[in-house]
Amino acid sequence: MSEALNILKEVFGYPAFRGQQAEVIAHLANGGDCLVLMPTGGGKSLCYQIPALLRNGVAIVVSPLIALMQNQVTALHEIGVRAAVLNSSLSQQEAMQVEQRLLANQYDLLYVAPERLLTARFLNLIARIPLALFAIDEAHCVSQWGHDFRPEYIQLSILHKRFPEVPRIALTATADMETRKEIIERLGLDIAKIFVSSFDRPNIRYQIVDKTNSRSQLLTFIQAEHPGDAGIVYCLSRKKVEETTLWLKKQGLHAVAYHAGMSMQQRSMNQEKFLREEGVVMVATIAFGMGIDKPDVRFVAHLDLPKSIEGYYQETGRAGRDGQAANAWMAYGLGDVIQLRRMIQESDAQLKFKQVSARKLEAMLSLCETTNCRRIRMLSYFGEIIDTMGCGNCDTCLNPPKVWDATVEVQKAMSCVYRTGQIFGAGHLIDVLRGNLTARVKEWHHDRISTFAIGEKLPEKTWRAIFRQIVALGLLTTDSEGHGALHLTEASRAVLKGQQSVYLRQQTRTERLSGKRSDDDPMPLDSAERYLWEQLRLWRAKIAKEHGVPAYVIFHDATLHELVRLRPQTEEELSQVTGVGARKLDKYGHHLVEILRGS
Structure with a gap:
């Protein structure tokens, strides 16, 4: 060796x-x-x-x-x-x-x-x-x-x-x-x-939020935690990719789109922008990403629920390849569950494939709804058990969710599903529960049934969370025709009879995380270090442009951080920095030493 x-x-x-x-x-x-x-x-x-x-x-x-x-x-x-x-x-x-x-x-x-x-x-x-x-x-x-x-x-x-x-x-x-x-x-x-090897990526912070207005939530997340950073935003449909890209551009972000419906020339051009330029946000379907070697992607966001934990792990794994701190953020709602289950039901795949797809989706839902450490749940899916109570770098560890006994509310929700004939989606059911006299409620005379207004004390947001969680728990399912109507399942019987209690996650008001920085997160820079960091980045961008390659091919951000931290003053000292091999030392050593000595 x-x-x-x-x-x-x-x-x-x-x-x-x-x-x-x-x-x-x-x-x-x-x-x-x-x-x-x-x-x-x-x-x-x-x-x-x-x-x-x-x-x-x-x-x-x-x-x-x-x-x-x-x-x-x-x-x-x-x-x-x-x-x-x-x-x-x-x-x-x-x-x-x-x-x-x-x-x-x-x-x-x-x-x-x-x-x-x-x-x-x-x-x-x-x-x-x-x-x-x-x-x-x-x-x-x-x-x-x-x-x-x-x-x-x-x-x-x-x-x-x-x-x-x-x-x-x-x-x-x-x-x-x-x-x-x-x-x-x-x-x-x-x-x-x-x-x-261990599947753990400790430098990635996992966060899943309740979907309310996903675009606005995404923008808030980027502006608060990743202004000017490179990132990837995944959407389920081509149309949503186009609409999200346009919207982010209007908000002042450097966003480009990627999906299989675009011409190969346009896809290639946008991919090159993402790889070669800094601070580009790629909005894409899962057609983008496999094998993307860009090491300084600082965040991966999902505006729709992935179909499996494998997909989620692979996609979020494109963040922080350089070992520096990165975020995996996702907005998730009831509509995602209904849409993906509908896609499985309506597909032309064989029964066995549908069964495997349904199992993978259930595992993904369990990850979303867990009240325990998300990292531990995800690693256990791949057969890896880690000896710890929590990772300390996911939302459920940093802001542990509260759990409440929602048995009575779940019984009300399921009774409403039954009383309305099991042919309506969550939106109409919530109107009935909250006593909203909409045209549809009046048309179906649902203001006259026993479940009308029995949930008026809870806001719509809470009821949406209740329906989302009980669908994820398998107490309700969607119709096989793909219209989003909710049905009772065999598992709902015990809850309705009072033989089983149901505990749900309590909704949180804030989506901002507080907690320790990742151990791999570079140390904050003072003014002199920040100046040197920018000088090195400018030099790297110039060299990359001359060579016609992405900046990270010259040196990764992690190597630039090492240069700022160690400030080597000779080529011999420079050769000890991680990422500086003999060929790069020979090509760039003299220029780097000049920059470092002048700082």
Whole structure:
């Protein structure tokens, strides 16, 4: 491992391996297959990049996204690693040049899409050269139960059949037990060594708020906690992405949109803006994000409920990849639950798939409604148990929710569902409970039933929270026709008969969190440090523009913070800073020392 450590320091600029990186690298470099489950920002890429430099031949990296491939290759070029992409973004002439250089042993790593790799032409091409290893990135794409299913990934077992002597590494940041089993089965990794790192991202603060006016709530959150920061806002529909982007622009934010309905040119342009410019807010559907390598995303916000904990974990994991403090914020309401259940019911999927989707949604609802630590609940979903009462960095830890005995109110709500014929949604039911004489209430004569006005003492907001929580608890369900009407379930019988009590979360008035800063949060800067920080950022932006790369490819924010904190005065001292490898020291050392000495 001494050679691996030397590459880590000299090429990548890191002083030591993290977590299980050293074990994975040793196993793969010695020719063993492995499955690696490691959180976003945990250093998965190094697990195959360093063995690629240690072993003879070229490493073939299978990646599902063109943008991800190009970003990784650009970053590798910056530190002097011989890498290339071979995908549909290249012209025929460019592709032929890459193939010729590949045959001439001029690459250490080659990134390809699964569609390209599976062609007979490509398989025959790589059969002519020494192969160091195969790396299958985003391996959860193999699972038909996962949220990023790619049919081509199922066929990647051909690699082991065609090249049985070449070691393989499959990597993902998101996989529950069911998905892990499928990855092993589909890719033929039965005898592979499995490395499971902690899924915990302690630098991310999780917060879920009751949805009232989600856009205004989002704006308040950004203005209060992330002015000028880069962030991602996820919406369920393309229309909502467009509307939210326009609205945020009107509020003075630098926002861009991304969804599958846009032209590829527009999507690429907006993605480049997000990656290369600072302080851009990307508003997107889940079509955006897999493999996005931008390390300084300071927040990820959800205006709609994700379909599963895997999706939520993967999406929120795009925040704080640099280890600095970041936020995962979500606004969640009853409408989200009804909409997602309707989507499951109305889909053309097979019954088993619908059942799996419903189970995943129930787990997501449990995360939203928990009164205990959200991080512990989320980690337990992935089979990880942590020995603590709470993380101290999520909303339920920082502002523990109060729980109240809502049995009587829940009985009133369910009685109202029954008395009105189980054909109405929450809005009408709340009008009946609160005694609102709307045209619809009069039309259906619901001002004459026993549940009219029996809940007039509670405000509409509280009743909405009650309905949302009892739907999440499975005491009510939505109709199979997809109209949002609420129905009693078998579980509601015991509550209505007084045989079971129901305790619900009490609504909080404030959404601002108070509490400790993350241990990974950089220390506040004084005026002199702030000046140096801005000088370094300006220099980095200038260099990045000259090289045509995102700023973080030059240096991460974490490295700039180290420079501000340590203020190295010589190139020798500079070489000890995390993120400054030999190639970058040679290219930028003189300029950095000048800036640091002049501060």
